[in-house]
Amino acid sequence: MRKDERPDGLPLTDEELGALDAHWRAANYLSAGQIYLMDNPLLKKPLEPVHVKPRLLGHWGTSPGLNLVHTHLNRIIKRHGIDALCVWGPGHGGPAVLANSWLEGSYSEVYPDVSRDEDGMARLFRQFSFPGGVPSHVAPETPGSIHEGGELGYSLSHAYGAALDNPDLLVACVIGDGEAETGPLAASWHSDKFLDPVHDGAVLPIVHLNGYKIANPTVLARMPETELDELLRGYGHDPLHVTGDDPHQVHQAMAAAMDTALDHIRHIQQQARNGAPAGRPRWPVIVLRTPKGWTGPAEVDGVPVEGTWRSHQVPLAQVRDNDDHRAQLEAWLHSYRPEELFDETGRPSPQVLECVPEGERRLGATRHANGGLLLRDLPLPPLERFAVPVDRPGATRHEPTGVLGLLLESVMASTGERRDFRLVGPDETASNRLQSVYEASGKAWQDPVLDTDEHLDRHGRVMEILSEHTCQGWLEGYLLTGRHGLFSCYEAFVHIVDSMVNQHIKWLKTSRALHWRAPIASLNYLLTSHVWRQDHNGFSHQDPGFVDHVLNKSPEVVRVYLPPDANTLLSVADHALRSRDHVNVIVAGKQPCFDWLSLEEARAHCARGAGVWEWAGSENGTREPEVVLACAGDVPTQETLAAAGLLRRHLPQLAVRVVNVVDMTRLMPHEEHPHGMTDLEYDALFTRDKPVIFAYHGYPWLVHRLAYRRAGHPNLHVRGYKEMGTTTTPFDMVVRNDLDRYRLVMDVIDRVPGLAVRAVGVRQAMADARVRHHAWIREHGTDMPEVTDWTWSNDRHPA
Structure with missing residues (x-):
């Protein structure tokens, strides 16, 4: 049989199979190299302790499966000329995705110092999980990524989000069998009920079952295949199963599954876009079962490693100090036959790159993974x-x-x-x-x-x-x-x-x-x-x-x-x-x-982030305030203005400043946040030495934390939510949490020097109003008329 002939019933010719296998082996070699080596990347010299990293950090177990997926995605992208993006769900799959982006050249285009040659390979290896380098998981630094691999559960929902309104995009999503146990991932299977085959792209989930998490078996991998098949069909998918540990057989099966899935997706989209009767389609899903740590050490110190949880992270430890482990590592790396995969200068061989797409079709170079390049301004109306x-x-x-x-x-x-x-x-x-x-x-x-x-x-x-x-x-x-x-x-x-x-x-x-x-x-x-x-x-x-x-x-x-x-x-x-x-x-x-500000006033106020509402206070711009009533949030603002009205009625000589805060980060020091106020700005607004009664929407201690470095912080008293909640009336919620207008007036009286003695009657009237409130709501089930009927205009010109 010639190399360009396909065996009966198999999708790949011997030549295609050889090229895919070469790419996969190269990616596996680079993945293992990143975990272990800091020098001698092509093993041109016998492996010595100095060539091995002093701290071995990374995750090998998932890498061979991810490399297989990447290799076969390359094949269908290049063969069919499609635009694709892949979301890499398994945590700490960084070695594989970095290896593939370096092989295809996209990594070196973004980071020219990590060139696609021996020197660049050495830098690729050394930087991985190394001080000043790159993380062990897929991260923003990784070309082609939109997904942080450090936490599990979000890959499938991210993939569907990427596919929405992207009709020509195929989004592959590799879901690890550990990740598949999380609640967010489980719920996101229902995303197919929202995917529009006319206007949206397609998502191809690839469930990678390698059997283990860090130290335990995974639920999906231990389920009988028939039960897993029923589960995925129940989610609305048509499963395609790829299982095995013989590389050539798995390559053939994976190519067949990819071809079938792509044909199925195209059929769904063509039918929908040609106006066929509507109905939710059944999208394909690939279930890939391969051993954890596939092609790595079968045993270490007489204990099984490949195909077990022991291959999850670093299958060979203490390589610098243990001669036997170092020799085993060297044999493992040589098993990929790097001399066939890279030339003398360290560049990938033509066979390795045979399946790799060109330009922006490469997974590491797609503009869809760098969305800002595609972003257009929203057409916001006036x-x-x-x-x-x-x-x-x-x-x-x-x-x-x-x-x-x-x-x-x-x-x-x-x-x-x-x-x-x-x-x-x-x-x-x-x-x-x-x-x-x-x-x-x-x-x-x-x-x-x-x-x-x-x-x-x-x-x-x-x-x-x-x-x-x-x-x-x-x-x-x-x-x-x-x-x-x-x-x-x-x-x-x-x-x-x-x-x-x-x-x-x-x-x-x-x-x-x-x-x-x-x-x-x-x-x-x-x-x-x-x-x-x-x-x-x-x-x-x-x-x-x-x-x-x-x-x-x-x-x-x-x-x-x-x-x-x-x-x-x-x-x-x-x-x-x-x-x-x-x-x-x-x-x-x-x-x-209540509507407090016109649009012009609102724009100016929001641009400031915090400002004095002169019309609400009683300082009249001619004297220093004796107290500042500050507020942030709609209900706290209403209660603050109601308190200001009460103070104007009962204590007309008191100079009150009302400050409203829209942007909470304005309270932070300018050195800590770009929106933060300088000390001069803060002191001008809140004063350095006057009491500040701050009615805040949330938990009071946040305001203290944001403003603790300010000179006036000792004078700051914050009212807010303090976990006094129940089913009750709206005003009772603020009373229960001491955020109501009467409590705010009492706070002013308690904190303005000398006012407690002069205004003892006013304070008593405010306390009585709170008592009256409690009795009223228990009898009537509604708030008091003086609260429900209150308007600011009634307080502008008190009798």
Whole structure:
């Protein structure tokens, strides 16, 4: 049989098989070399202790399987001329992905000092898991990656996010069998119910079963194949199984599975795009079973290693000090026959590169993995079209998120043909008053639609699934591949993605320092149904701590905004949607609240981030304030202004300054955050020596942490949420947490020098009002009329 003839029933000729096997062996050699070697990369000399790294860090076990997938993806990309991206899910799979990007040349293009020759190979090996080098997992430094491999569970949702509105893109996703046990991964299997074969690309999940995690077997690998097959079919997929440990047989089986999967995907897309009757398609999934640590040491010190959990990380330890282990390492590396794979200068041989695509079709060079290169500015409309009129502060009320919904409807409509904006959230778009967007786009849905359903749309770009993890993963994948979006969520339950936002912030921090990564659209959170208006749902729905979590992270990346009304929300949202490489957290109410600022005033106030509301205070610009009432958040702002009105009525001679904070990072020192105030700015706003009563939306200690270095910090007293929650009335929530207007007035009296004696009657009246409140709500079940009927205009000119 000639080399260019295919054996009966097999997809590869002997020549193709030889080229694929050569590429795979080269990638395996480079993967092992990164873990062990710091010199002598081609083994031209006998291996000596000085050639081996003093600390052996890395993960071998998953690498051979990842190398196999990469090799075969190269084959179908080159053969069919397709655009593809791969999301590498297994943790610490860095050696394999780095090896392949170096082989194809994309690594050297990004890092010219790591050239594709012997010297570059030595640098590739030395830098891996080495001080000043690169991490052991796939990371922003890795060309072709959009996925941080340090934490498991997010690969499949990232892959689907990348495929959305990318109709010509194939997104392969390698899912490790350890990762498959995580909750986020399990939920993300349902993403196929939202993938539109007309406007979206395709996702090809590849479940890599090598049998073990760090020290234990994996659930999916121990399941009988029939049971696993049923599980994947239940998720809506058609499984293709590739199993074995003989390289030539596995190459043939993998090539056949890849060809079948690609044919299946093309058939689905062609049918849908040619107008065939709609129905959710069954997409292919490949199940790849290979030994853990495949082709590595079979035994070490008489103990089985290949095919066991012992190959998970470094199968041969103490190589510098143990002559037998060093000899075994040398034999292992020679088993790949590097003299066939690399020439004398260390360049890959033509046979190794036979299957590698060219240019941007290489997995390490695809522009889809560097989404900022594809990003276009959003066509944001003028805010004047949506702003609410404000003739005087507090005269009208609007639902801030309802007003924002009109802006988002316009954005969704204007990106209709472009299809590069999505709104995601866990079943809460209408609940959060953003339902106006349905006028521009319905909710993505591929399953049957009933007569009682509303706004479901096979081509919709609003995405709802009751899994915050999946929403987050979709949006991250969408942003990282060059598009825009917004995540709307109940404030208390966004904590579910705490760990995911950690990883995204780390990704952004690292990528900002890489010259070759272009900035991407910011990850924007709208947190509503917040702590102060979850009085009906109770304690379980009351948690404002996501802000604390985010503000612990990299200052150059994170931003937190608490707009007090509809127009400030519009201004903040406009800024966030235009921004790049940030995580913007916007906390805003969905219930009717007072309109304080006109659009022009809101823009100026948001640009400052914090400022004096002269119309609300009583210093009148002619005297120093005796006390500062500060606030951040819509309900704290209302209570602060109500307190200011009470003080003006009962203590008209007291000079009160009212300060509103929109941007929480303004409280930080300028040296610690780019938005932070200088000490001069902070002292001018809050004074150095006057009492500051700060009504804050969340946990009080955050404000103390942000401002602890300020000269006036000893005078700072913060009121906020202190875990006193229940099902009750709206005003009772603030009373329970000592954030109410009466408590704020009492705080002023307690802290302004000499005022406690002069204003003892006023303080007593405020305490009595709180007692009266408690009695009233228990009798009537509603808040007191003096609270529910209060308006700022009533307090402007007290009788």
